[in-house]
Amino acid sequence: SYVLTQPPSVSVAPGKTARISCGETNIGSKVVHWYQQKPGQAPVLVIYYDTDRPSGIPERFSGSNSGKTASLTISRVEAGDEADYYCQVWDSSRDHLHWVFGGGTKLTVL
Amino acid sequence: EVQLVESGGGLVQPGGSLRLSCAASGFIFSNYHMNWVRQAPGKGLEWVSYITSGSSSIFYADSVRGRFIISRDNAKNSLHLQMNSLTDEDTAVYYCARGGRDHAEGAFDIWGQGTMVTVSS
Numbered sequence: 246s247y248v249l250t251q252p253p254s255v256s257v258a259p260g261k262t263a264r265i266s267c268g269e270t271n272i273g274s275k276v277v278h279w280y281q282q283k284p285g286q287a288p289v290l291v292i293y294y295d296t297d298r299p300s301g302i303p304e305r306f307s308g309s310n311s312g313k314t315a316s317l318t319i320s321r322v323e324a325g326d327e328a329d330y331y332c333q334v335w336d337s338s339r340d341h342l343h344w345v346f347g348g349g350t351k352l353t354v355l
Numbered sequence: 356e357v358q359l360v361e362s363g364g365g366l367v368q369p370g371g372s373l374r375l376s377c378a379a380s381g382f383i384f385s386n387y388h389m390n391w392v393r394q395a396p397g398k399g400l401e402w403v404s405y406i407t408s409g410s411s412s413i414f415y416a417d418s419v420r421g422r423f424i425i426s427r428d429n430a431k432n433s434l435h436l437q438m439n440s441l442t443d444e445d446t447a448v449y450y451c452a453r454g455g456r457d458h459a460e461g462a463f464d465i466w467g468q469g470t471m472v473t474v475s476s
Contacts, residue, residue: 276460278462278463280400280463282400287450287466287467287468287469288392288400288450288452288463288466289466290462290463290464293461293462293464294462299464329399331399331400333400333402333462333463335459335460337459337460342405342414342459343402343405343414343415343416343417344390344402344405345402346392346399346400346401346402347399348399349399349400
């Protein structure tokens with residue numbers, strides 16, 4: 246089955262840049278979305294179709310996708326960015342079409 | 356305001372059934388594909404089921420196929436998840452989430468607050 250690999254945790258100092266990866270053999274040929282989830286809250290879409298930002302999401306959030314890795318980059322990290330981040334892909338390669346989420350990455354702001 | 360509100364969660368015994376509902380408002384519900392996503396305590400997100408805007412296509416995760424049934428009523432702006440043969444592995448917060456309009460791979464841009472389902476004797 247389709248498995249998306251994310252690092253369990255990433256730590257970054259305030260004002261620095263955080264990069265969260267999402268790996269799979271051929272992810273560059275897929276559409277990737279990213280979600281932010283803070284404790285006790287529902288997920289929020291932060292990047293869609295690899296690189297697009299929904300309205301209301303700061304420009305500090307950006308995405309890329311190529312080859313075996315998709316990435317979410319958060320520039321000038323703030324304390325309020327501390328959350329779990331999930332990548333998501335639509336897998337149409339099997340008989341049973343389905344969505345796949347990565348295992349999630351906990352971003353800690355030092 | 357665009358909003359999704361889930362209901363129907365609660366405590367159920369193993370082998371039992373439960374029906375979740377999701378009320379949509381603030382947008383043209385019949386234009387959007389919809390999803391259920393769950394999150395077990397302390398765990399990550401798991402996609403559960405998907406239904407197209409007109410109910411013509413339905414997909415399930417392997418973990419729930421044959422036990423769960425997704426449906427929608429566009430006249431009532433509502434989404435449902437009938438859950439049967441529940442096990443403790445189904446214990447989770449269940450979210451309804453709005454998908455794309457025209458493409459299956461559209462992002463989940465609106466989420467409800469979630470409803471907790473606990474399967475325990």
